[in-house]
Amino acid sequence: MRRAGGGLLLAAVLAAGACAAGAKLDTLDSQLGTLSKENTEASRTKLAALASQAQAEAKSSDGVNRVALYRVAAVSAWQAGAAGQSQVLPITDEGIAACDALPAKDRTAPRDCALIRLAAPLAVQDDLTRQLATLQGHASGGKLPNADLQPVQGVFDGLETQFDKVSTIRAEVVTLDVPNDFKLRTDRQRLIVYCNAVKAWSLYGDVDGASLDTFNALAQRKKQMTDRLEVDGIATDCRAIPTTQGFDDK
Numbered sequence: 032m033r034r035a036g037g038g039l040l041l042a043a044v045l046a047a048g049a050c051a052a053g054a055k056l057d058t059l060d061s062q063l064g065t066l067s068k069e070n071t072e073a074s075r076t077k078l079a080a081l082a083s084q085a086q087a088e089a090k091s092s093d094g095v096n097r098v099a100l101y102r103v104a105a106v107s108a109w110q111a112g113a114a115g116q117s118q119v120l121p122i123t124d125e126g127i128a129a130c131d132a133l134p135a136k137d138r139t140a141p142r143d144c145a146l147i148r149l150a151a152p153l154a155v156q157d158d159l160t161r162q163l164a165t166l167q168g169h170a171s172g173g174k175l176p177n178a179d180l181q182p183v184q185g186v187f188d189g190l191e192t193q194f195d196k197v198s199t200i201r202a203e204v205v206t207l208d209v210p211n212d213f214k215l216r217t218d219r220q221r222l223i224v225y226c227n228a229v230k231a232w233s234l235y236g237d238v239d240g241a242s243l244d245t246f247n248a249l250a251q252r253k254k255q256m257t258d259r260l261e262v263d264g265i266a267t268d269c270r271a272i273p274t275t276q277g278f279d280d281k
Contacts, residue, residue, distance in 0.1 A: 056096060059085050059103045067110050067277050078111035082118050089129070095140045098133065101126030102143040105150035110277055112157060119154040123147055141207035145200065149220065152196040156224045159189045163231055170237065177240040183231060187249055190228035194256055197221045201263075218265050219272075225256050226269035 062081055066074045082104045089100035104122045108115035126147035133139035137148075163186050169175050175183070197220060204217050232249045235241055257267050 053096065055088060056099055056103070059088070059100070063103050063107050075111045075114045078107045079114040079118065082107035082111060082115050082122060086118075086122050086125070089125070095133065095143075098126065098129045098140045098143045098147070101129050102146050105147045109150040109154040109157070113161070116154065116158060119151050123151040137203070138207060141209045142213060145204050145207065145209065145213070145217070148200050149197065149217070152193040152200070153220055156190060156193040156227060159186050159193070160227050162186055163227065163234070167234060173237065175234070175238040177238065180235075180238050180241060183235045183238055184245070184249070187228055187231035187235065190224055190231055191252060191256065194221065194224045194228060197224055198259060218263070222260065222265060222267070223272055225260060225267065226272045228256060229253060229269055
């Protein structure tokens, strides 16, 4: 009887712990939803702090709850922008390891694991886009200084790399048991990366002393990205696409 009673007590303790962990996750998730909509300097600072808090909670949790907390941490760090830039890779590395440790890996928690994997390339693309905006501000008389040639090409190269990474993740997402709306949002993020790469390509042509051969070579690489989107049925119209966007934005 004492053994049975101990078992019941242990079960009660574990259940209480699970409820507490679930409540904590709900609270952090709610904070993420609220702060992501504010888009202010203060909210981004709070998102960076939220990322650290969720990461710490994840380290003391396990299973799918641990992965969900890493998802909150990863998305918070991404949405924090420059304030969370140094946090994204450590958090996503830990989160990916947590996903890989699940019984069926990403298929155990498909949405959370997909967002963890997407957070890093999307955060990098946002940083590259901020660099692009700074370079655009250098224009004078319709031209950028020759010193901007390498920086502009570097931004294009970086965005092309993030496009490849998001495309690889997207290929896995479409095989997972996630709502169709989630797949569409993943495609939209992929399109945002592409459209920013198009802007970088176009800006290269406005740099004083730009090489026509290099411009045409970048155009071919841009076309390869265009072709990959169109093969997947994604229209490459960038006119209504924002520079950056949270995953759950409309």
